[in-house]
Amino acid sequence: MTPASDLAALAALLADETRAAMCLALLDGRAWTARELAAHAGVAPSTATAHLHRLVEGRLLVERRQGRHRYVQLAGPSVAQLLEDLSARIEPRPTTPRGLRAATASAALSRGRTCYDHLAGRLGVAVTDAMTARGLLDQSGGFALTPAGGAWLTDVLGWDPAEPRPGHRPLVRGCLDWTERRHHLGGLAGAKLCETFFGNGWVTRIGSGRAVRLTPSGRAALRNHLGITLD
Amino acid sequence: MTPASDLAALAALLADETRAAMCLALLDGRAWTARELAAHAGVAPSTATAHLHRLVEGRLLVERRQGRHRYVQLAGPSVAQLLEDLSARIEPRPTTPRGLRAATASAALSRGRTCYDHLAGRLGVAVTDAMTARGLLDQSGGFALTPAGGAWLTDVLGWDPAEPRPGHRPLVRGCLDWTERRHHLGGLAGAKLCETFFGNGWVTRIGSGRAVRLTPSGRAALRNHLGITLD
DNA sequence: GCGATCGTTCGGTGCCGGCCGAACGATCGC
DNA sequence: GCGATCGTTCGGCCGGCACCGAACGATCGC
Known part of the structure; x- marks a missing residue:
C-alpha cells in the first residue's frame, strides 16, 4: 500500500535465512529444482515449497515446470545485481x-x-x-x-x-x-x-x-x- | 555466521514497515530526532527507540547525541543508494x-x-x-x-x-x-x-x-x- | 529550584511466520 | 500397470518480535 510497506515486503523476502540461502545458491545463474534447494538450505521439502512460493510471488524468482520437476531461477540480472549489492554491504568476513x-x-x-x-x-x-x-x-x-x-x-x-x-x-x-x-x-x-x-x-x-x-x-x-x- | 544469515540479518532490518518508513524518511539526507521519526512512523517513542537501536547496530544509521536530543541519519551514500535501488524494484504504483x-x-x-x-x-x-x-x-x-x-x-x-x-x-x-x-x-x-x-x-x-x-x-x-x- | 520535554528501560501481550510430519496427486522409469 | 520420486496441502507447534504503557534518568528553559 504505502512505499514503506512495499519496501518492507520486499526486504522480508530476503529476511529469512532459508530464503536467503536459496537466493544466494541461485546466484550461479542456473535453474535448481525445489528439492535441491531444500537440501541445500537444510529444510524439509514442504518448507521449501512455501518459501519458493513467496519468492516467486515477490517476483524475485521465476519458475518453469518440466514434467514432475519444478525448476526455479532468479528473475533476471537486476535481481542478481540486487543480491550482489546487498552482499557487498556485509563486512568482510574473517575467512576462517x-x-x-x-x-x-x-x-x-x-x-x-x-x-x-x-x-x-x-x-x-x-x-x-x-x-x-x-x-x-x-x-x-x-x-x-x-x-x-x-x-x-x-x-x-x-x-x-x-x-x-x-x-x-x-x-x-x-x-x-x-x-x-x-x-x-x-x-x-x-x-x-x-x-x-x-x-x-x-x-x-x-x-x-x-x-x-x-x-x-x-x-x-x-x-x-x-x-x-x-x- | 554464514553468508546467508548475514544477508538475512541485513534484510531483516528493512523488513519491518516501521523501520522502512524511518529509513525512507531519512532519505532526505538530513538528521532527524528520535521523536520526529516516531511520530512520522506512527509508533510510541519507546518502540522507536528499539527500532533505532537495531538500525544503528546494523550500521544503516549513525547517531549523534546533542544535549537531550538524539539525532540519527543514514550512515552514508551507500546506504541511500541501497534504499533507492530497492525502491526502484517496486512496481510502479497506480498513483491514486x-x-x-x-x-x-x-x-x-x-x-x-x-x-x-x-x-x-x-x-x-x-x-x-x-x-x-x-x-x-x-x-x-x-x-x-x-x-x-x-x-x-x-x-x-x-x-x-x-x-x-x-x-x-x-x-x-x-x-x-x-x-x-x-x-x-x-x-x-x-x-x-x-x-x-x-x-x-x-x-x-x-x-x-x-x-x-x-x-x-x-x-x-x-x-x-x-x-x-x-x- | 521546578515543570516540561526527550529518550530510555522494563514487563506484559498478542500475532505473525517458520518448521515439521503425514497424507495425497502427478509424473517418471521399468 | 507399479513402485519410486517430486512436489504440494494441511494441521499443529513454537519462538521471535513489534507494540504499548508506566516508571525513570537526563537535559533544557525559566
Whole structure:
C-alpha cells in the first residue's frame, strides 16, 4: 500500500535465512529444482515449497515446470545485481574456513567464479583491470566502454555492442566483487564475455558450484587478447 | 555466521514497515530526532527507540547525541543508494493520491526532489539529459563523465573532478529514478552539483520534505549553462 | 529550584511466520 | 500397470518480535 510497506515486503523476502540461502545458491545463474534447494538450505521439502512460493510471488524468482520437476531461477540480472549489492554491504568476513575441504573450496572461489552471468573473483578483476589498462574500459569518471573497447569486443566476441539491444540492461556496469573488494565487469558486455569464455573452453566449472578454473587455452587467450599472464 | 544469515540479518532490518518508513524518511539526507521519526512512523517513542537501536547496530544509521536530543541519519551514500535501488524494484504504483493535499504533494515530488544528496525527479532527469545531449556525460556504454564534462564542472561548480578525492565513492553514477523510470546523475559529481544548486539559490526546499522548487534564478542558470527551459 | 520535554528501560501481550510430519496427486522409469 | 520420486496441502507447534504503557534518568528553559 504505502512505499514503506512495499519496501518492507520486499526486504522480508530476503529476511529469512532459508530464503536467503536459496537466493544466494541461485546466484550461479542456473535453474535448481525445489528439492535441491531444500537440501541445500537444510529444510524439509514442504518448507521449501512455501518459501519458493513467496519468492516467486515477490517476483524475485521465476519458475518453469518440466514434467514432475519444478525448476526455479532468479528473475533476471537486476535481481542478481540486487543480491550482489546487498552482499557487498556485509563486512568482510574473517575467512576462517573449517577444514581442508572448505579451505580449498573458498580458495577456488576467490580465484575465479561466476557472478550470475559474468566473471568475478581474481579472474574477473584481472580481466577488468587489463581492459582498463589497455584503454578498453574507462574507470576514471564512472564505468564505461571506450570506442576501442567496442571494437575489441567485436573482434574477440564477434559481437558488436553498438547494434541495437533489447531491454534496458546497461551495456557495462561495475559490479563490486565481494572477495576482491574491487569492481569487475558486469552488465550485458560482461555477460557476453563470460559466454565466450565458456563457449571457447577458456574456463570450465569446478564441480557443481560457482567456482571456475582457467584452462590452458584460456591462459593463452588472455595472453593473446589482453597481454596478461595469470597464476 | 554464514553468508546467508548475514544477508538475512541485513534484510531483516528493512523488513519491518516501521523501520522502512524511518529509513525512507531519512532519505532526505538530513538528521532527524528520535521523536520526529516516531511520530512520522506512527509508533510510541519507546518502540522507536528499539527500532533505532537495531538500525544503528546494523550500521544503516549513525547517531549523534546533542544535549537531550538524539539525532540519527543514514550512515552514508551507500546506504541511500541501497534504499533507492530497492525502491526502484517496486512496481510502479497506480498513483491514486487521496485528496488535493496528497495530489499536490506528489506532483511536487515528481517535479523535483532530492535523492539523498543529489537531484532527482523531472528536474534531475532533465539536467542529466541535457548534460548527455551536450556531450558532458556519456550514456552510450555505461554512465561516465567526458573530458568536456569535467571542464564544465570546473567552470560551473568551481570544482575540478580530476583532483584526488577521498574514499572510493564513484565520481558519477546512474541512479534509477522511481518516478521517471530513467536514470539521473548520482555519485560525487551529482552531490556537488546539488550542493551548488542549493548554495546559489537555484532551488529551494518546499516545506520540510524532499521536494524542491526551481527558483527564477535557477531557471536562468539552466538556460545559461545547459540551454534548457523548464516548466 | 521546578515543570516540561526527550529518550530510555522494563514487563506484559498478542500475532505473525517458520518448521515439521503425514497424507495425497502427478509424473517418471521399468 | 507399479513402485519410486517430486512436489504440494494441511494441521499443529513454537519462538521471535513489534507494540504499548508506566516508571525513570537526563537535559533544557525559566
